[in-house]
Amino acid sequence: MRASDRRRKTSSTVVLYVIILVAFQLFLVTVAMEAFQTDAESLAWATAAVSVVLAGAAAAFLRYLRP
Amino acid sequence: MTDERVTQLPTPVWRRDFPYEAASEEEVTRREFARYLVLGAGTIAVANVGIAVWTQLRTINTGEPRALVALTDVAIGEPFLFRYPNKNDPAILVRLADREVVAFSQKCTHLGCVVYFEAGQDRWHCPCHEGNFEARTGRVISGPPTRPLGRIDVEIRDDGQIWALGKPQ
Numbered sequence: 001m002r003a004s005d006r007r008r009k010t011s012s013t014v015v016l017y018v019i020i021l022v023a024f025q026l027f028l029v030t031v032a033m034e035a036f037q038t039d040a041e042s043l044a045w046a047t048a049a050v051s052v053v054l055a056g057a058a059a060a061f062l063r064y065l066r067p
Numbered sequence: 068m069t070d071e072r073v074t075q076l077p078t079p080v081w082r083r084d085f086p087y088e089a090a091s092e093e094e095v096t097r098r099e100f101a102r103y104l105v106l107g108a109g110t111i112a113v114a115n116v117g118i119a120v121w122t123q124l125r126t127i128n129t130g131e132p133r134a135l136v137a138l139t140d141v142a143i144g145e146p147f148l149f150r151y152p153n154k155n156d157p158a159i160l161v162r163l164a165d166r167e168v169v170a171f172s173q174k175c176t177h178l179g180c181v182v183y184f185e186a187g188q189d190r191w192h193c194p195c196h197e198g199n200f201e202a203r204t205g206r207v208i209s210g211p212p213t214r215p216l217g218r219i220d221v222e223i224r225d226d227g228q229i230w231a232l233g234k235p236q
Contacts, residue, residue, distance in 0.1 A: 011097055011098075012097075014101065015097055015100065015101050015104075018101050018104045018105060018108070019104060021108060022104050022107055022108050022111070025107075025108050025111040025112065025115075026111065028111070028115055029111060029114065029115060029118075032114075032115045032118040032119065033118065034178070035118070035119075035122055036118050036121065036122045037174070037178065037179035038174070038175075038176045038177065038178065038179055038214070039122065039125070039172070039174070039176070039217055040122070040176070040214065041119070041122050041123050044118055044119040044122040044123070045119045045123070047115055047118075047119065048112070048115040048116040048118070048119040051111060051112040051115035051116070052112045052115075052116065054108060054112070055105070055108040055109045055111070055112035058104065058105045058108040058109075059105050059108075059109070061101070061105075062098075062101055062102065062105055065097065065098045065101055
């Protein structure tokens with residue numbers, strides 16, 4: 001496999017990972033809204049923490065994309 | 068002649084059928100697309116933190132103490148509806164005995180439906196998913212809820228009024 005093909009495949013994979021992370025983030029919004037509706041503070045904070053970690057992970061994936 | 072060869076991809080059918088191009092069609096690279104996604108992920112994360120802060124701040128048993136109703140206006144076994152700590156928070160109190168009053172948020176801790184007092188069963192009942200809570204403590208008796216009802220501290224004062232005590236935020 002040529003280097004350019006490998007890089008392209010890597011960047012496609014990275015974008016796919018980021019898409020999955022964003023989809024999971026959208027799911028977390030629904031969890032947070034449910035926590036809000038039921039006054040579940042601990043669930044809301046746990047959701048926020050996971051959401052921040054996922055956003056950080058998505059940002060970290062950007063390093064693997066070629067400029 | 069150089070080794071660089073330009074790979075010419077065949078024109079897709081849809082391009083032949085719709086030969087229109089937007090000015091910026093070719094400008095979004097894969098990296099830019101990923102950046103937009105990451106930006107969206109960051110925005111969602113900030114929103115989730117905001118929701119958590121909001122949830123924390125709107126705890127039911129906070130707010131300014133205030134008189135709710137005169138004790139004599141509430142019959143034993145009868146509920147009284149009010150809003151506390153603000154007008155968006157439905158709450159309910161019930162007089163269980165002559166000098167015993169309890170109050171809770173009216174929102175079921177399962178999915179936020181409104182709970183009602185069932186005097187005959189001595190419990191709070193949520194008709195949406197058949198959740199039941201103890202009348203005095205608000206603890207879950209049965210059904211899908213896993214957390215007790217949000218309790219509002221109340222007391223009967225010397226002037227005969229029932230007061231919601233709240234807690235300073």
